[in-house]
Amino acid sequence: MEATLISADDIKTKIDELAARIDADYADREPLLVGVLKGAVMFMSDLARALSRPSEMEFMACSSYGSSTTSSGVVRILKDLDRDVTGRDILIVEDIIDSGLTLSWLLKNLQARNPRSVEVVALLRKPDAVKVQVPVKYVGFEIPNEFVVGYGLDYAERYRDLPYIGRLKPSVYA
Ligand code: 5GP
Ligand code: MG
Ligand code: MG
DSSP states (O other): OOEEEEOHHHHHHHHHHHHHHHHHHTTTSOEEEEEEETTTHHHHHHHHHHOSSOOEEEEEEEEESSOSSSOOSOEEEEEOOSSOOTTOEEEEEEEEESSSHHHHHHHHHHHTTOOSEEEEEEEEEOGGGGGSOOOOSEEEEEOOSSOEEBTTBOBTTBSTTOSSEEEOOHHHHO
């Protein structure tokens, strides 16, 4: 680890802002939060508690074929939703969008299940995400193109438990 990029306090403030926007947008319908395991676990649990309206939770786990620090866009479902989402208002909860390939695949996959709507909330977004046109309604922080860990994000399954987001020294993963 090198340095803190986003403190626990800043994460909390941002989640309260996102929750207020989501509360307003979903005033007349109940979102079905779909968390993408494992990275979104901390964000999902804090976001769900910051929303003032009730929501339901589901989780999916996907794996993209590729090295541990880049994404290939070829995605395999490791754990699917536990229920039918026809007619539901899905809100995908993502930790970070880098290339956007994982999310663009996931959006197509969920849209094919005939929900009423699908939107995305991502805590972090990196600049490369502009290359793939993925509509992300709610973004917490735009961050530079660096590998980050903490608050759910791992490197080789470590650092997920950090309460803040930090940069990982390139020497650790290069
Ligand atoms: P994408 O398909 O958008 O390139 O990447 C999606 C996934 O790659 C994210 O959900 C996350 O699991 C992983 N990822 C992308 N950038 C980072 C990063 O900086 N740190 C960590 N720990 N994971 C990342
Ligand atoms: Mg993710
Ligand atoms: Mg990972």
